[in-house]
């Protein structure tokens with residue numbers, strides 16, 4: 464048994480396409496579609512022809528942006544089942560999926576592009592961007608995955624029911640500072656990211672000043688979060704978050720593929736590095752060979 468979990472959030476314009484549902488259905492014969500929404504009444508017709516049993520969980524105040532509350536609701540709903548929980552491979556999908564997996568204490572395997580359901584396990588393939596490497600995982604038992612799979616939408620009647628969405632009062636959602644949670648990185652139009660080239664934790668203070676001036680979010684490499692100069696929530700890359708801002712400023716970052724996987728879809732990339740052969744320059748639209756700390760100071764004075 465598997466659950467596909469979707470969000471239909473009118474205030475965000477967030478919805479999941481039926482093509483993704485069809486792609487999941489093609490792989491899991493026994494599938495229930497769970498939709499968390501603030502406008503269930505508009506959705507009955509959409510899912511009544513999807514061929515997948517659908518439960519619409521309705522609360523007019525629901526917003527998927529409240530990641531903690533969304534994950535909390537799903538945790539309470541699913542904690543006693545022993546299944547595969549599937550999300551769309553989107554920023555919000557992955558954020559909620561990761562939180563749910565942590566709460567359930569089960570593996571989370573993101574960005575799956577191919578699935579084979581076997582008698583005792585589910586085989587999952589994930590292509591790692593720009594490396595031509597495919598990572599194969601086998602999920603035995605309960606787990607959370609996110610998928611980038613589309614299928615052909617074939618109209619077939621399906622049962623659609625509506626239930627209220629209620630958040631458990633016993634374990635209320637906890638709110639954390641937006642910047643510390645790292646959520647702002649995902650929605651930022653501008654990201655200023657720093658690497659080991661900023662030398663030490665002190666080097667990130669001017670970067671944060673610059674971020675305030677540019678209305679940007681601060682990101683970092685794993686090398687930086689590993690030594691505690693910034694929290695792990697700021698890590699961009701294969702082990703952290705993927706960002707796609709209009710402008711990505713990269714300061715003192717070498718450009719390892721594990722990092723660039725998480726930012727190479729940015730519209731414009733500006734890189735500063737003392738080493739003219741640094742791999743980041745292959746990606747950058749504009750490159751400055753120079754000291755990142757000095758360039759940051761100059762930018763703070765300029766903007």
Ligand SMILES: Cc1cc2nc3c(=O)[nH]c(=O)nc-3n(C[C@H](O)[C@H](O)[C@H](O)COP(=O)(O)OP(=O)(O)OC[C@H]3O[C@@H](n4cnc5c(N)ncnc54)[C@H](O)[C@@H]3O)c2cc1C
Nearest residue numbers: 658659660684685686700701702715717721722736737755
């Ligand atoms: C399984 C695995 C997963 C990983 N996941 C991630 C991930 O998700 N995200 C991630 O970021 N990394 C990840 N890494 C680590 C990654 O491989 C790199 O080690 C890391 O990205 C390097 O960070 P960096 O560029 O800050 O540091 P470095 O590699 O140390 O590079 C520092 C750069 O700063 C430049 N520099 C030095 N001084 C200055 C100065 N004054 N001004 C300007 N430039 C200067 C140097 O020329 C150099 O290019 C992962 C590694 C593995 C093995």
